[in-house]
Amino acid sequence: MGSVEREHLLTASQMAHFVTDGFLMLERLVPPALNEAVYADERSLEGAGYQFWHQSEAVHHGIWHCAQPNRTERTRYVFKLRLRPGQVQRGLFNTEGYDSEEVGAIIRRGYQRWQGNEARLDHVQRARLWRYVTGDDSIDVSFEGALTRMAR
Amino acid sequence: MSTLRQQVLIMYLATSALASPTVAWALYDGASPARARQMQTGDSPEPPYASVLEAMRDGWNLFHMAALPTYLPGHEHETGHLPYEYALERKVEADG
Numbered sequence: 001m002g003s004v005e006r007e008h009l010l011t012a013s014q015m016a017h018f019v020t021d022g023f024l025m026l027e028r029l030v031p032p033a034l035n036e037a038v039y040a041d042e043r044s045l046e047g048a049g050y051q052f053w054h055q056s057e058a059v060h061h062g063i064w065h066c067a068q069p070n071r072t073e074r075t076r077y078v079f080k081l082r083l084r085p086g087q088v089q090r091g092l093f094n095t096e097g098y099d100s101e102e103v104g105a106i107i108r109r110g111y112q113r114w115q116g117n118e119a120r121l122d123h124v125q126r127a128r129l130w131r132y133v134t135g136d137d138s139i140d141v142s143f144e145g146a147l148t149r150m151a152r
Numbered sequence: 153m154s155t156l157r158q159q160v161l162i163m164y165l166a167t168s169a170l171a172s173p174t175v176a177w178a179l180y181d182g183a184s185p186a187r188a189r190q191m192q193t194g195d196s197p198e199p200p201y202a203s204v205l206e207a208m209r210d211g212w213n214l215f216h217m218a219a220l221p222t223y224l225p226g227h228e229h230e231t232g233h234l235p236y237e238y239a240l241e242r243k244v245e246a247d248g
Contacts, residue, residue, distance in 0.1 A: 114175040116166030116236065124229040146229070 012098035020110035091135035104141040155246040157183035164234040174199035183244045204238045212240035
C-alpha cells in the first residue's frame with residue numbers, strides 16, 4: 001500500500017459508514033456524461049445483448065456490467081466487489097481521525113429498524129469490525145463500552 | 153369444484169411479541185398462475201401488515217412460530233438470521 005497517496009484512499013468517515021451500512025455510494029465516481037452516453041446507447045442500440053460491447057463506443061466493461069439487456073427505463077443495480085485476498089484488510093484506508101468522536105458516532109448511530117431486539121448485538125458487531133479494519137484492537141465504539149467491559 | 157389455493161406470508165418481527173413491528177417479510181401466492189410474477193425483494197419499502205397481530209385480524213392464520221433464541225455462554229453478542237419468524241397462511245380463490 002505504500003505507494004498509494006492517502007488522498008486516494010477512503011476516509012475514516014467513509015470506512016465507518018461502510019462498516020455500519022455494508023456499502024458506500026460514490027455518486028461521482030463515474031462522470032455523469034459517461035453514464036448518460038452508455039444509457040443512450042442502451043436505449044438506441046438493437047440486437048442481442050452480447051453484441052452491445054461491439055456496438056457501443058461508450059461502454060467499458062470495467063465500469064458498467066450490462067452483459068444482458070435491460071433496454072432500460074432505468075433501475076439497474078449491479079454490485080461488483082473485487083477483493084485482494086492476499087493482503088490482510090487492516091489499516092488500508094486513510095485512518096486519519098478514525099478514533100475521533102465524530103467518526104465513532106457514525107457507528108454508534110447505526111441503528112436500523114430491521115435489527116429489532118438484536119439492535120445492540122448488531123452494534124457490538126459493528127464495533128468489532130471497526131477494531132478489525134482500523135487495526136486497533138483497543139478502540140471501543142460498542143454499546144456502552146461492552147467490548148471493554150466484557151474483556152475484563 | 154373448489155378453486156381455493158393457499159397464500160403463505162412469512163413475517164419477521166422486531167421481538168417475539170406478535171404485536172411488535174414487522175421488519176422483513178415475503179409473500180408466496182399459490183393462487184396466482186405460474187406465469188405471474190411473485191413478490192420480489194425490494195418491491196415495497198412498507199410491510200403488508202404492521203405486525204402479525206394485524207395480519208391475523210385480516211384473516212391470516214398463523215402456522216409457525218420460531219423458537220426463542222438461545223444465547224450460549226461466550227457467544228452472547230453474536231448475530232445471525234432474523235430470529236422472530238412467523239409463517240401465516242390463508243386460502244383464497246385461485247386467480248385464473
